[in-house]
Amino acid sequence: MQFTVDTKTGDIVTQFPKASSIFKQYQIDFCCGGNRPIGEALDELELDREKVLKEINDLYQGANTEEDTDWTQKSNSELVNHIVSEHHDHLRQVLPEISAYVTKVYHVHGGNHPELTTIYTAFHQLKQELESHLYQEEKALFPVIKNYREEGSLDKEEIAQTIRELEDDHDHSGDLLKQMREATQGYRIPDGACNTFQLTYLKLDELESDMFQHIHLENNILFPRFLDETAS
Helix, strand or coil, rough: CCCCCCCEHHHHHHCCCCHHHHHHHHHHHHHHHCCCCCHHHHCCCCCCHHHHHHHHHHHHHHHHCCHHHHHHHHHHHHHHHHHHHHHHHHHHHHHHHHHHHHHHHHHHHCCCCCHHHHHHHHHHHHHHHHHHHHHHHHHHHHHHHHHHHHHHHCCCCHHHHHHHHHHHHHHHHHHHHHHHHHCCCCCCCCCCCCCCHHHHHHHHHHHHHHHHHHHHHHHHHHHHHHHHHHHC
């Protein structure tokens, strides 16, 4: 197991920001009380140590298995299902969570940290665009990719145009991610930043990594392979 009862709650979230969703679910304090071993926090809340630690470690393990998979060897349907379950569903979970953190930090610390204005504006633009983007992929393109062999005829030009539009969306998402990284000097945490401020940057950094993998699977594997398969 990566994390044990002796691992401090703040250290868990620092190493693995996704764990904050489990902490929030069980109301485990990782901010002001972040220097306590998680075993103590679980005992105080009368929670099952083994159960909660297993959830955290399973989530951590799952987050680190994707890079071991050769997705070029998987079918289009397998790849689509993976993108939806691991990336789309993840975004739907974390975007509202990060939004709350970004908004709080901006309102509390924005006066002393002008870069937070860029973060607040760029992130919420990214969030709005992604929510529309995910819907378009799942409704307009992914069903075609999964079922095109059974459908018979395809409007190839319409499909190609849809893919071009989605790739343009990816480019713009990349621009917004770049804006946030540059504004924060690579998510460098300011001296004296509170735990919420630190977690906000950690989660934005994690979001960027997940987005890069997500876009890679679509732009470099799924989309070009599907276009090649339907070209003839």
